[in-house]
Amino acid sequence: MASMFLSSLDQSIISTAMPTIVGELDGVEHQGWLITIYILAVAVVMPMYGKAGDSWGRRWPFLIAVALFTLASAGAGFAGSFAELVIWRGIQGLGGGGLMILSQAIVADIVPARERGKYMGPMGALFGVAAVAGPLLGGWFTDAHDWRWAFWVNIPVGLLALAVAWVTLKLPSHRSDKRIDVLGAVLMTLGTSGLIVVATWESMVGSYDLGDTRLTGLVLGTVVTWGVFVAVELRAEDPILPMRLFRNSVFTLATAIGLVIGMGMFAALGFLPTFLQMATGVGVTQSGFLMIPMMVGMMATAIASGIAITKTGRYKIYAIAGMGIATATLVWMTTITADISMLQYSAMIFVLGAGLGLVMQTVVLAVQNAVDPREIGTATSANNFFREIGAALGTALFSSIFTSRLVAGLDDVFAGAPQTGGEAAPSSLTPQVVQALPAPLKDGVVAAYADALAPAFWYLVPLLALGFVLAFFVREIALSDVAGMVARGEAVTEAQAVAGTTAEPEAVGDVPAAGVPAGHDRDLEPVAASGPAEDG
Known part of the structure; x- marks a missing residue:
């Protein structure tokens, strides 16, 4: 949980500190790279960590x-220049991608799918907490201390996680005799890099000009x-992203749902604080506090649905309900106006968080339960990727x-306004400048923000x-009573150890192998698996 929180937090913690950071390090023209390099590194290494964990064990990765x-x-x-900071952010991402994936895969290794909901629920809630806490902490560190604490805060938590994992994470390691898919890894890195750069082109270059030969x-x-990557993966002996996973309807549908959740959730989170600052005049930190209702809604439903899934074994209904609630809430949010009350705004984002909390970790559980236990890490990483x-x-x-829409609206507002000084130009508006404008002009600016945000x-x-429609077609497979390590033959339950029996390593899908009794198997004893054990 600590490691997943760190990885999620650092996707957003510098967003509110960005103006101060780039101003101090002279990086205004290239500030987009601070976020892009982290997202890029995380996305690139996710499938690699998943594959490494499946092939060699998850302890060392x-x-x-x-x-x-x-x-x-x-x-x-401690970075002394903007270039140094960008490099260190990239290295952060190389670690952060592994933290997010491996924490989920390790839970799947040691907890049966039947009981996994009560573990995955809090992890999903923590992801939502990090998404809201990131901008809040970043703003607080910048206002009250130093933006560098946005990075230093990770050190004690990281050291604690490293110490606890070193002592307690006794997972078996093993050697794979299959050839490493180097070409697939290179192509995935290049393809992901191209996709992320295209997606963030406007923030880094200025505009999507179709006549730009570079674009x-x-x-x-x-x-x-x-295209070449897909062709290579179809032929690879041990592909980094097996194409056969997409023949599994549960994996394909759940992954598609994860894709649309990512598109909707982060877009909403990214621009609501800006609207609040302009409309209400609150500061950076205060606008972060106003996102807390979303965090509360997500925590409540993620944890509650996880407990309910553990008790009933049913999970499809939560994905359907979550996507339905999130979709309806976005329709509701198109009614945002410049004079919206904070009570109504809080209700909107609370319900949005509640919908996302129902579905985010549920689709991960569905994926893990539907694939071969030997590919839990690969499937989990693909879904997150x-x-x-x-x-x-x-x-x-x-x-x-x-x-x-905002630029067009602001141009209209300022077109007929009297000259108020360069600080009130549309291109240089800040929350403080907006609050100091004459009443008619201020109302016009706030309305322009609302008119741009709501229809968007x-x-x-x-x-x-x-995603709501796709959730209806996800096939609900009975949740397994066998942990991933037991199903792969890498561990036995306490009861099996006492009886002198072992698990058969021939399980296919997250279902019990022959000779493995159903039941609770949280107390695991590691055994040698698919090669000499190195530790555990």
């Missing part, structure tokens, strides 16, 4: 990920790279729509509606 992330946090905090070349190169891609694409799409949500509604 997890320890390496924690160490990388903690070291990079220290380096970022055209990048798009074509990205499409070709992904597509959610990260969705977040990048959704934020880019929403940003383009919102910004274009309509572009996200069809995406979430598609």
Whole structure:
């Protein structure tokens, strides 16, 4: 939980501190790279960590990920230049991608799917907490202390996680005699890099100019790279992203739902604080506090649904309900106006959080329960990978729509206004400047923000509606009573150890192998598996 929180937190913690950071380090022109490099690194390594954990065991990849992330946090905090900070942020992402994936896969290794909901629920809630707490903490550190604490805060938590994992994480390691899919890894890195850069092109370059040969070349190169990647993976002995997973309808549908969740959730989170600052005049930190209702809603439903899934064994209904609630709430959010009350605003984002909390970890559980136990890490990482891609694409799409509408609206507001000084130009508005404007002009600016934000949500509604429809077609498979390590033959239950029996390593799907009795198997004893054990 600590490691997953760190990884999720660092996707958003610098968003509110960004103006101060780039101003101090002279990086205003390239500030987009601070977020892009982290998202890119996380997305690229997710499938690699998942595959490494399936092939060689998860203990050492997890320890390496924690160490990388903690070291990079220290380096970022002490960075003396913008270039140094970008490099350390990239290294942070290389560790952060492993933390998010391996924490979920380790739970799947040691907890049966039948009981996994009560563990995955809090993890899903923690993801939502991090998404809201990131901007809040980043703003507080910047206002009250130093922006460098946004990175230094990770060090004690990272060291604690590393120490606890080193002592207690006794998972078996083993050697794989299959050839490493180097070409697949290289192509995935290139393809993901191209996709992320295209998605964030506007924030880094300025605009999507179809006549720009650089952009055209990048798009074509990205499409070709992904085509070659698919061809390579179909032929690889041990592919980093097996194409056969997409023949599993549960995996495909759940992954598609994860993609649209990423697109909708991060787009909404990214622009609501900006609207609040402009409309109400609250500061950076205070606007973060106003996102707390969303966090509360997500925590409540994620934990409650996890407990309910453990008791009943039914999970499909929560994915359907969650997507339905999130879709309806986005429709509701298209009614946001400049004079919206904070009570109504809080109700909106609380319900949105509640919907997302019902579905986020439920789709991960569905994926893990539907695939071969020997590919739990690969399947989990693929599901999260597509959610990260969705977040990048959704934020880019929403940003383009919102910004274009906002610029047009502000131009109209200032067109007939008297000269008020350069500080009140549309291109240089800040919350403080807006609050100091004459009343008619201030009302016009706030209305322009509301008129740009509310209709933009309509572009996200069809995406979430598609996820709602897809949730009905997810096949509900009975949750297994056998943990992943037992199903793979890497561990036996306490009862089996006493009886002198072992698990058969021939289980296919997250179902009991022959000779493995159903029941609770949380107390596991590791056994040698698919090669000489190195530890555990």
